[in-house]
Amino acid sequence: MKKSHRVYRDNNFQCSHCQSFVSTNPMIAGVQNRNHCPYCLWSRHVDLSEAGDRLAVCKGMMKPIGLTLKRTRKKYGMAQYGELMLIHQCEDCGRLSVNRIAADDDANLVFNIYKTALQLDPQKKAELEASDIYFLSEKEEQIVRAQLFGKS
């Protein structure tokens, strides 16, 4: 018996963008609801209001378009940086969603998304930020590096 012929059926999926097979096992992903591919970071519009609800009918491809930081409450008046998050936009309906980065997402790819987002057309960026999602700018590069590659 070849091990490679073992098939995982539960919630694993094949990425519709790069065709990779993706495991949704939380032990590998490090998150409960993996909703994007760790190899190309694309996602699909399957969730309606909450991560993992799988209620959306759109099913469009969601492109990784930028990074943001999760808002956290400030404790003891100190500024705290939240967790780095990926911003996806649906190619079909334009919906934006903010998603946790999984443990096995390709850090270099995530960094490239950040770099690409810095080149966004200012008008488009303003439109996107009107939906209350803040795109990280050059100022946050140190934070992005520290979260992706660890502190040096």
Ligand SMILES: [Zn+2]
């Ligand atoms: Zn993929």
Ligand SMILES: [Zn+2]
């Ligand atoms: Zn959609």
